[in-house]
Amino acid sequence: MADVANGAAVEQDIPQDIVQNARLAVQRSAKRTREVFAADFGQPSALDKPPQPSVAPVEPSPADRAQQASVAARIRNEYADVKELPAALAQKQANAQAGLAARRKKPKTEEQASDPKMVKMIEGVNANQPQANGAPSTALTRINGTAGAKAPPNANGPTPQRDTPATSLVRRDTVRPQKPQWHAPWKLFRVISGHLGWVRALAMEPGNQWFASGAGDRTIKIWDMASGTLKVTLTGHISTVRGLAVSPRHPYLFSCGEDKMVKCWDLETNKVIRHYHGHLSGVYTLAMHPTLDVLCTGGRDGVVRVWDMRTRSNIHVLSGHKGTVSNIQTQSTDPQIISSSLDSTIRMYDLAAGKTMGVLTHHKKGVRDLTIHPTEYTFASASPGQIKQWLCPRGDFMQNFEGHNSVINSLSVNEDNVLFSGGDNGSVAFWDWKTGHRFQYEDSIAQPGSLDAEAGIMTSTFDLTGMRLITGEADKTIKVWKQDENATEERHPLDWRPTLGRRKF
Numbered sequence: 001m002a003d004v005a006n007g008a009a010v011e012q013d014i015p016q017d018i019v020q021n022a023r024l025a026v027q028r029s030a031k032r033t034r035e036v037f038a039a040d041f042g043q044p045s046a047l048d049k050p051p052q053p054s055v056a057p058v059e060p061s062p063a064d065r066a067q068q069a070s071v072a073a074r075i076r077n078e079y080a081d082v083k084e085l086p087a088a089l090a091q092k093q094a095n096a097q098a099g100l101a102a103r104r105k106k107p108k109t110e111e112q113a114s115d116p117k118m119v120k121m122i123e124g125v126n127a128n129q130p131q132a133n134g135a136p137s138t139a140l141t142r143i144n145g146t147a148g149a150k151a152p153p154n155a156n157g158p159t160p161q162r163d164t165p166a167t168s169l170v171r172r173d174t175v176r177p178q179k180p181q182w183h184a185p186w187k188l189f190r191v192i193s194g195h196l197g198w199v200r201a202l203a204m205e206p207g208n209q210w211f212a213s214g215a216g217d218r219t220i221k222i223w224d225m226a227s228g229t230l231k232v233t234l235t236g237h238i239s240t241v242r243g244l245a246v247s248p249r250h251p252y253l254f255s256c257g258e259d260k261m262v263k264c265w266d267l268e269t270n271k272v273i274r275h276y277h278g279h280l281s282g283v284y285t286l287a288m289h290p291t292l293d294v295l296c297t298g299g300r301d302g303v304v305r306v307w308d309m310r311t312r313s314n315i316h317v318l319s320g321h322k323g324t325v326s327n328i329q330t331q332s333t334d335p336q337i338i339s340s341s342l343d344s345t346i347r348m349y350d351l352a353a354g355k356t357m358g359v360l361t362h363h364k365k366g367v368r369d370l371t372i373h374p375t376e377y378t379f380a381s382a383s384p385g386q387i388k389q390w391l392c393p394r395g396d397f398m399q400n401f402e403g404h405n406s407v408i409n410s411l412s413v414n415e416d417n418v419l420f421s422g423g424d425n426g427s428v429a430f431w432d433w434k435t436g437h438r439f440q441y442e443d444s445i446a447q448p449g450s451l452d453a454e455a456g457i458m459t460s461t462f463d464l465t466g467m468r469l470i471t472g473e474a475d476k477t478i479k480v481w482k483q484d485e486n487a488t489e490e491r492h493p494l495d496w497r498p499t500l501g502r503r504k505f
Contacts, residue, residue, distance in 0.1 A: 068121050075122070177498050180437035183418055184487040186430055186469065190480040191447060192228045194221060199472030200458050203244035203253075208464040212253060213478055214241025220255055220265075225463065228480065234265060236272055243286040243297070252309075254295060258282035262297050262307070276307050278314050287328040289336065289351075296337055298325030304339050304349065316354040320347050327370045329379065334393045338379060342366030346381055348395055360395045362388055371411040371419075373433065374466075380419060382408035387421055389436070403438045404429045410459050414466030422457025422471055437496055446475040 048061050060068070085093065197216025204211045210231060214220050220234040220241055239259035246253050253265040262283055264274035281300035288295055293309040304318040304325060323343030330337055335348035335357050346360040346367055363383040372379040377392045380401070387401035387408065406423030413419045417433035422444075430440040446455040456474035463470065469481040484492075 064121075071118075071121055178435050179498070180432040180435040180439070180494065180496055181417060182489050182494050183416070183430065183432060183439055184483040184485075185440050185492055186481045187484050188444075188479060189468070189482040190228050192223060192478040192480070193447065193476065194230055195219070195476045195478075197240065197476060198458055198474045199476065199478055200240060200242050201244040201255075202459050202461045202470055202472050202478075203246050204461055204463055204470075205246050206248040206464070211461075211463070211470060212244050212246065213472060214244050214255060214257070215472070215476070216240040218257070220244065220253075223478070225468070232270055234270060236263060237261060239282070242282070242284045242299075245286055245288045245295075247288060247309075248290075249293075250309075254286055254288065256283035256286045256297055256299070258284075260299075262286065262295070264309070274312055276305075276312055276314075278305055278307075285325060285327050287330045287337075289330045289332075291332045292351075294351075296328050296330055298328050298339055300324045302341070302343075304328060304337060304347075306337075306351070306354075316351070318347075318349050318354060318356070320356050320359070321345065323366065326366070326368050329370045329372045331372055331392075333377075335395075338370060338372070340367035340370045340381055342368070344383065346370070346390075346395070348393075357393075358395050360390065360397075362397060368407070368409055369411045371413050373413050374415050376433075380411055380413065382411045382421060384408065387411070387419075387431075389433075399436045401431050401436045401438070403441070410457050410471070412460045412462050412469065414462040416466050418466070420460055420462075420469055422460050424456045426455030426457065426473075428457060428471075439494065444471070444473060444479065446473075447477050450475040 048063050084090075195213065195215035195217055197218075199213055199215045201214035202211060205225075208225060210222055210224050212220055212222050214237075218235070218237045218239060218241065220237075221230055222232040222234070223229065224231055234253075234255075237255065237257040237259055238261075239257050241255055241257045243256040244253065251267045253267055254262070255265065256262045260279050260282060262276035262279070263272045264276070265271065266273045276295070276297070279297065279299055279301055283297050283299040285299070286295060286297040294315065295307045295309050296304055297307065298304045302319070302321045302323060302325060304316075304321075305314055306316040306318065307313070308315055318337065318339070321339065321341040321343055323341045325339050325341050327340045328337065329339075334350065336351040337349040338346065339349070340346050344361065344363045344366055346363070348357040348360075349355070350357045360381075363381065363386060365383045365386070367381050367383045369382045370379060378389060378398065379392065380387060380389045384407045385405050387404060389398040389401065390396065391398050401419070401421070404421050404423060404427065406425045406427050408421050409424050410422040411419065413433055419431040419433050421429045421431065423429075426444040426446065428440075428442060428444055429438055431438050444455055444457065446452060454473075454475040457471050458474055459472040461470050462468065467482060471479045471481065473479060
């Protein structure tokens with residue numbers, strides 16, 4: 001207090017003009033100093049230590065000291081309360097780590113810290129931390145006796161970052177859609193009348209000379225393929241005939257209908273020689289195995305029955321469907337039996353074990369038809385508004401055929417990769433099997449005298465050459481289609497508009 005009083009007294013003795021001039025001089029000096037040195041020391045980089053000669057003592061820069069103090073404070077706050085574990089927990093951890101260390105493989109290369117500068121800083125913090133009772137700090141070291149007192153991963157700095165390639169931010173190549181194959185358009189070639197009901201079943205003869213048709217008038221008719229004339233009419237069913245198949249190794253024709261009957265016809269005498277009894281309701285579909293003498297049938301009772309063709313014994317009853325079995329396809333390789341149902345599922349069966357191999361549940365509505373490609377290991381299925389392609393043997397999904405918005409009753413495919421789909425409203429569509437491109441879409445015309453509502457495709461099949469398509473329709477006619485022989489790629493160009501990438505399903 002005395003010094004302050006003496007200073008005030010001295011200042012009172014000095015004239016005011018001299019004091020004012022001194023204050024202005026100090027202000028000017030501070031202002032000039034700030035203007036001269038602010039460019040260097042007014043920036044964060046000014047805290048870094050300038051380059052020193054090699055003989056100068058090694059001292060940390062102000063920035064390093066500030067960052068080291070910050071790291072030390074963070075380490076102290078984070079690890080102060082967990083320096084030592086309870087004895088029971090430490091022993092338990094030691095036993096677990098010892099077991100893991102025995103099984104753990106040594107890393108092939110020594111891992112490097114991602115920030116060497118931070119490692120040195122943390123080491124400096126550990127060295128400068130105050131020690132409790134002279135004991136070494138255990139802030140970043142593992143307790144003795146645990147896994148050989150191996151240092152933890154963050155003992156030498158932050159967790160190492162491995163230089164592994166990441167694909168999260170890599171721009172992926174645009175998927176270029178495959179250009180579809182050009183196919184000649186199909187046109188109506190012949191209309192065959194003779195049935196008195198909806199034509200619900202068609203089957204080609206192995207020699208490609210004739211084909212059979214079954215209809216709602218309870219008859220089976222044999223037609224000449226070349227001329228379209230009627231050859232034989234077979235009667236015996238008492239309800240609609242829903243399925244037909246001609247054996248390639250025997251002179252047999254198999255038929256099934258809504259009267260629960262499965263019949264075997266001898267084509268030499270045109271008479272029924274066997275009945276297969278067992279279905280509890282109408283039989284809607286049947287298929288013959290291409291190499292074994294077995295017959296597969298399915299219908300409203302929701303099961304697929306496998307019959308011995310000669311002894312008429314029921315070998316398997318393949319269950320699992322919760323609705324009507326709409327179609328059955330067979331092939332010589334697994335899955336040997338594929339069935340579709342109105343419960344929106346497709347089942348693939350192991351014929352030897354008599355069990356289900358897999359269930360496909362992609363369809364949203366009842367699956368009405370199946371078709372297997374004659375040469376590829378693929379098949380397709382159809383439900384209202386959807387056509388899907390699958391890969392055997394596991395039923396891997398391949399692609400959708402989009403563009404036929406109706407109740408699709410029938411599918412057929414030939415060796416030229418032409419897929420046909422027929423709708424309940426009389427619409428017909430032709431697709432490229434490889435790419436799913438629809439190259440033709442039109443409406444079938446009902447025969448004169450019938451209602452427009454009777455324009456519906458019930459069944460279809462290609463002949464063995466793949467050059468003729470036969471459709472059975474709700475106007476009681478059978479229509480034969482063929483490709484336009486005069487069509488060229490220049491006259492009928494491919495109407496294909498590629499997109500930027502294939503859609504994900």
